[in-house]
Amino acid sequence: MKQATVEVDGGQEPASSSSAVQGLKIYPPKESSYDDYEGIGEKPSRFEVWGWYLYEFCSYFVQTVIIPVLFPLIISQLQQLHIDPVQEWHINHPGMTCGEKQIQLHSTLTKRTISVSGSHFSSLEWTSIGWATGLVLAIPSLTFISFHLDGILQNLITAAATGVGAFFCLPAGFFKTTKIFIPYIAAIVLASTVATASHTRHLGLMIRAQLSGPINRTQFIKRQGVSSKHSLHATAAGTLGAAIVSSFIYHMLREPPDRDFISLWIVSIFSGLIWLVGVLHAVTSPNRGSPVFNSVSSTFHPCSVFKHPHAVGGLIGVFISSFATMCIFTGGVLFVVGPLCVKSVHLLFFWLVYFLFPLFSMPLLQPFQQLIKADSVKMNLMGFLLSLLSSGFGFYFWNSHWKWGHIMMFGAIQSTGTGLLHAFGRVLVLECAPHGKEGAFSVWYAWMRAAGLCVGFTVAAVVPGHIRTSFGAAFCAAIVGCVVLLFGNVSGVEGAVAAGHVMGDNERGTNGLGLDSKESVSVCLKDETLELNK
Template structure:
């Protein structure tokens, strides 16, 4: 039923310049590679995957320099400049092959830049809770980490909404390549402004190298693999991968279904994007005091995000054959945007809680890499069958369900992560001192009683 309705919709708008015609251009297998054909969406997913694979060896070097070097700002500036430079180049060469290199280098730059920002967040959280100990340290870290991460995520939606509005405006032009070129140049210029953050932000490593010799590649590789010694961090990475996969799959399949299946008006596409990116400005700050009141840690908040994503993907799969109205799509977008913000914010909080002091860079590299990999696979799954939204929603439902299983039965806990990382050594020392004091008082009492006898 849904396929007949979307086919009729495409026939109706075939002669118009609408999002439905752009949808057909995105999903049509128009790119020829050897003897096979790919759609632009599939070509983007392939380029994204190649970029993730090629950047992996570089991350071992970056992890070492983030934690043991003195050039963290230079790494951020280089990654930002590299990504913005390839954004500016888009449109100079009118061939699809060059987009492989664009997406490849931009994906690599995003991973490195996000790793640097995540490490900086970990240092700020550790600094804000440095003067606390015991239970006060746990509560202080929870409040500071959630406030910083939630507000950063919410503010990031402003930039995404501005880019969505500008992209919508430019892609309405008849010359599609010129519109894409202008959007990419504008993106590169905005991204280039991020260099200012790197110039005025310097958070050097807290530890100095133990030897005067530069470690070789094997030593740096072993250092970047130290995360394998912390099961809590591994569990949090699995949850990050599943959350990134589910949210990207829901967003991509929902957008494609709204344009190609429901055939909503162009202005509603813009409204859908803007509401999706701006609603967390309201929902996430309101969520922070509620979290503090109920004393929910990062694991419980992630469970909340997975449950919301489970509900959204389940509803999308169940009602895939029904006629969706614009109001239904907007409500789903608002709910899912909140789930996306929750999963993103508290996913990195849990990983930073599991990272030992001085090793935030090595853990942040894995966080950025796994998160980008999950988003890429979610995009590939959703774009592989754009006319079959039910399969994409089912995959997102499965990913959300597995995320809940991992957090509940995977021995992942916020307190356990803090203890394993060594953040609660003061609490353990106080506990041992208390037990020792109780033992000494018991011995004294027994000696006193014997003296009286």
């Protein structure tokens, strides 16, 4: 128990129950914000940090490759076209040459061949329905686990969600029926969103453990260095995993047409097994449970995020950035495969540049960030500006014949913007998350990111032949994202102050009593006697 001390005639005297100070009113001791950092464990070891990177490597591709690329391709193999797509292509694109298999693939992806109760959907739109279903199911699930995530069940939740998601990747081609893919995709989206929330919370706890306590504003750059390093390196590892899976998809698409379905099923099994490897991180990492007791019920625990406006602004930025990046990626791939009809190997090069370029650009951005002394908000703005550049380029030159170099440049610029927005979006949210509520903030981050990706994919899927619509929507979204961060007064530093990670101006130089260091005790001259420490 803390004992207050008072200064009397230049000397300090402990205030006890047997002593009383006449004519003085002494304010009760102010609990140090360091107390909130007790019990979070030792500083993260290199093994724990690399394990966290491993999980990003094993899971990043789920909502960036598996759902938007692989599952639409699998579903398209079950569709039958009533009109010869090759003949239709030559009518709509006179003078252009394109491979028969490539035309067939693009047509089965974009034609509305799935009929349900009088409504018609394409393979891409069918994937969007499954994605949206998973997001709806994730709302009650995330609300329930957020309270337990901020306890001691983080590793269990990560392992369980990963196991469920990997399991539903295995039987993707067992039943050759289109309708079965709705629950498949929904289950994978649900599991991936829950696992992302747990994975993000772990980053917040590692950062806090590495800093060991609240810091001054002048030391905030130290926290930025730690969080940026972990998030950027993890993003680079995640894009490497995505490059491996996308290359495997391309390799399997080169199989004979009658084996495409089985070949893509093998990719789904392979992806599920890689995702399952990420369980090693959940099993081996220390359980950094929160010692803070949450008095709020589990139902309203996620609502605590609304008390932090900087976090709300960051979450809006996460949704917009996810929407813009997925809209550009999906629209760009459909544009390359369809209207441009480039050689199939150029599609592989585009995927490799898009997913491998961040492997080199992300680690280089940390010293660049330190050089220009940019916080997470400014780095997010940089990501939005790169998205503006790539989407504006695609929108303006949509009717031009893109050469191989243009496609590679487009992929390199957009991949860097996507990596920046992903890495610093979660950094900004975690800077605003108070101790003991990282889980509540992380579930919001995971859901907003998944929702943005879903909406961006849907917009590009609904208008596959109108690339200007996809790029135009992404361009406008990027502008809105910049406006939110700039004029919404979003600040990582102020958010960290409100969350208790950084000491505010009124907390500098305070002693254990919460008083200014220039005063040993704050008193109010009143005629009363106060007994202390009863």
